[in-house]
Amino acid sequence: MDRNMDRSEVVIVGELEEGKIASITAELLTVGRTLADELNATLSTVFVGNQISPEVASEAISLGGDKVYIIDTPLFKDYLTDTYVAALESLDREVKPGILLLGHTTLGRDLAPSLAFRLKTGLTTDCVELSIDAETGCLRKTKPVYGGNAWATYVCDAGHPHMATLRAKVIPPLKRDASRKGEVVHFDPQLDEATARVKVIDRVREEMPGARLEGANIIVCGGRGIGSPEGFKQLEELARILNGAVGCTRIPSDNKWVPASYQIGLTGKVVSPSLYIGMALSGASQHLAGISGNTTIVAVNKDPEANIFSRAHYGVIDDYQKVLPALIEECRQLRSSGSPGGDDKLEE
Amino acid sequence: MNIVVCVKEIPDPEIPASAFRLDPESKRAILPGGRKLVISDYDERAVEAALKIKDSLDSKITVLSLGRESAQDIIRHCLAMGCDEGILLSDPLFDDSDSFATAFVLAEAIKRKGEFDLILCGRQEGEWDAGQVGSGIAELLGIPSVTTVVNIEIRGGRVVMERLLWDGHEIVEVPLPALATVSSEIGEPRYPTFRKVREASKKEIPVWTSQEITPAKPQNRLLSLFIPSHGEGKCEFIEETSPEGKATRLAMTLREAKLI
Numbered sequence: 001m002d003r004n005m006d007r008s009e010v011v012i013v014g015e016l017e018e019g020k021i022a023s024i025t026a027e028l029l030t031v032g033r034t035l036a037d038e039l040n041a042t043l044s045t046v047f048v049g050n051q052i053s054p055e056v057a058s059e060a061i062s063l064g065g066d067k068v069y070i071i072d073t074p075l076f077k078d079y080l081t082d083t084y085v086a087a088l089e090s091l092d093r094e095v096k097p098g099i100l101l102l103g104h105t106t107l108g109r110d111l112a113p114s115l116a117f118r119l120k121t122g123l124t125t126d127c128v129e130l131s132i133d134a135e136t137g138c139l140r141k142t143k144p145v146y147g148g149n150a151w152a153t154y155v156c157d158a159g160h161p162h163m164a165t166l167r168a169k170v171i172p173p174l175k176r177d178a179s180r181k182g183e184v185v186h187f188d189p190q191l192d193e194a195t196a197r198v199k200v201i202d203r204v205r206e207e208m209p210g211a212r213l214e215g216a217n218i219i220v221c222g223g224r225g226i227g228s229p230e231g232f233k234q235l236e237e238l239a240r241i242l243n244g245a246v247g248c249t250r251i252p253s254d255n256k257w258v259p260a261s262y263q264i265g266l267t268g269k270v271v272s273p274s275l276y277i278g279m280a281l282s283g284a285s286q287h288l289a290g291i292s293g294n295t296t297i298v299a300v301n302k303d304p305e306a307n308i309f310s311r312a313h314y315g316v317i318d319d320y321q322k323v324l325p326a327l328i329e330e331c332r333q334l335r336s337s338g339s340p341g342g343d344d345k346l347e348e
Numbered sequence: 349m350n351i352v353v354c355v356k357e358i359p360d361p362e363i364p365a366s367a368f369r370l371d372p373e374s375k376r377a378i379l380p381g382g383r384k385l386v387i388s389d390y391d392e393r394a395v396e397a398a399l400k401i402k403d404s405l406d407s408k409i410t411v412l413s414l415g416r417e418s419a420q421d422i423i424r425h426c427l428a429m430g431c432d433e434g435i436l437l438s439d440p441l442f443d444d445s446d447s448f449a450t451a452f453v454l455a456e457a458i459k460r461k462g463e464f465d466l467i468l469c470g471r472q473e474g475e476w477d478a479g480q481v482g483s484g485i486a487e488l489l490g491i492p493s494v495t496t497v498v499n500i501e502i503r504g505g506r507v508v509m510e511r512l513l514w515d516g517h518e519i520v521e522v523p524l525p526a527l528a529t530v531s532s533e534i535g536e537p538r539y540p541t542f543r544k545v546r547e548a549s550k551k552e553i554p555v556w557t558s559q560e561i562t563p564a565k566p567q568n569r570l571l572s573l574f575i576p577s578h579g580e581g582k583c584e585f586i587e588e589t590s591p592e593g594k595a596t597r598l599a600m601t602l603r604e605a606k607l608i
Binding site for chain 1: 359361364365366368370375377446447448451471472474475476477478479480482483484486487488492493494495496498508512513514515516517518519520521522523526531532533536565566567568569570571572573574575576583584585586591592594595596598599600601602603605607608
């Protein structure tokens with residue numbers, strides 16, 4: 001890329017959560033820093049939105065960035081595929097980045113493919129490793145395939161920028177360095193409302209009882225064997241006592257025993273609790289793909305052949321319906337006598 | 349309404365991890381003996397989404413599949429579920445298509461077929477798990493796309509879709525023609541009836557090759573495919589005579605490990 005002045009930037013599409021930099025963006029800045037250093041390139045972050053706080057830019061710089069683009073007009077108040085693709089297409093024309101990275105989030109899953117096709121370049125989604133190919137200088141993109149049973153490494157031979165989405169929680173974020181200096185550029189893609197073909201009528205947030213799944217330190221997860229919404233009420237009871245959150249595999253979400261936002265795995269959320277208790281679930285690789293980091297896995301399943309036991313640290317071979325009430329009672333008693341080190345707080 | 353559904357055949361995702369093998373030569377999974385390719389689950393849900401529309405609104409559903417000869421089987425399955433016609437896109441020149449080349453061939457086939465109002469795809473297929481082809485077709489055709497859709501309603505010319513967000517869902521209004529990618533929460537695919545299976549087995553499935561559709565060059569090149577090491581640990585099984593005893597021992601063990 002240093003052979004081509006036009007391609008001397010690594011650009012990250014930043015995300016905000018309640019006005020602050022999302023954890024996935026901090027993770028992208030860590031990867032982006034390594035790639036930019038190797039290429040001797042500038043690491044930039046672009047934030048698209050409305051009424052973005054000025055602190056966002058300085059935060060992105062203290063987390064490793066060199067430059068921040070702010071695209072901030074009322075048109076970008078809510079995410080819409082059409083407006084965000086058009087804004088980033090316009091930025092791409094101006095900046096000509098060599099590499100463009102997004103998070104594999106609700107936003108990135110929707111935005112990245114449309115944007116890649118608009119820019120006529122190759123995208124690899126849900127990457128767990130990103131590096132520079134020593135031979136070609138191309139971005140090497142490694143992602144799980146076949147439901148997580150295998151990993152594949154790709155390079156993009158044709159087109160620029162080289163694009164990838166990064167799976168959440170596979171990279172620890174850099175430590176903040178408030179002394180870092182950088183440049184902030186306000187960019188106006190000059191779009192009008194007609195850009196948005198799809199109109200949002202309503203957005204509904206599902207309130208989850210207890211801790212938020214993504215930040216929870218303890219997760220109680222239920223699978224097919226839970227069998228009903230009532231079964232999940234019991235899991236919620238255990239999660240409440242442990243100050244944790246409830247998750248599920250695909251089947252309970254498909255059957256609407258719990259909201260879809262409970263789903264952990266390839267088509268759900270990526271979580272990294274310190275303790276994960278899996279109840280009545282088989283442990284398909286598509287589900288395990290959503291558990292990352294240093295998680296201690298406990299499995300309760302009556303089938304000793306269940307795949308979950310090949311990944312679990314502690315296993316109970318029994319009917320969850322018989323184990324759970326006693327486990328709830330034990331935990332209630334333990335908790336009332338104090339938590340192990342007062343470390344109930346969430347990760348984020 | 350003219351609906352197009354794109355479906356793909358993949359190795360059965362239910363094959364247990366312990367039986368999963370790779371062929372390093374072809375950079376593909378090896379099917380364990382006796383296993384057939386199956387329709388990708390989300391694609392089957394997309395077929396169901398199309399049929400739900402047809403249940404209440406006069407519609408014609410065309411199924412497209414890019415694949416080998418064997419993909420005829422999944423097209424027939426879709427016809428047996430209630431789709432009206434199917435076209436197989438098959439040519440050795442299509443074989444190593446990445447997301448870009450796949451979307452290109454499908455978009456060209458849709459253009460060649462002619463009229464369409466709504467295109468439905470699965471949110472991602474279960475082989476490469478890329479989740480790009482749906483949005484890609486929409487971009488290539490210049491129509492809007494809505495991803496991870498769990499409900500589609502057509503009320504007097506207005507198309508309203510519900511799509512998943514990480515913390516809930518949103519309701520959007522979509523002008524036609526449009527493309528939607530479907531998530532599994534849309535509902536279980538229906539079973540074909542015996543009569544429909546018999547009818548489907550007699551239907552002609554045209555095959556379009558590179559004679560009809562010029563393929564595109566892939567954008568991405570697969571360098572390597574490998575089985576990652578998960579550092580699988582030994583599982584410590586909690587042994588007690590009663591389930592209650594196991595629960596107590598488990599709680600104690602987790603407390604000692606300072607986990608709860």
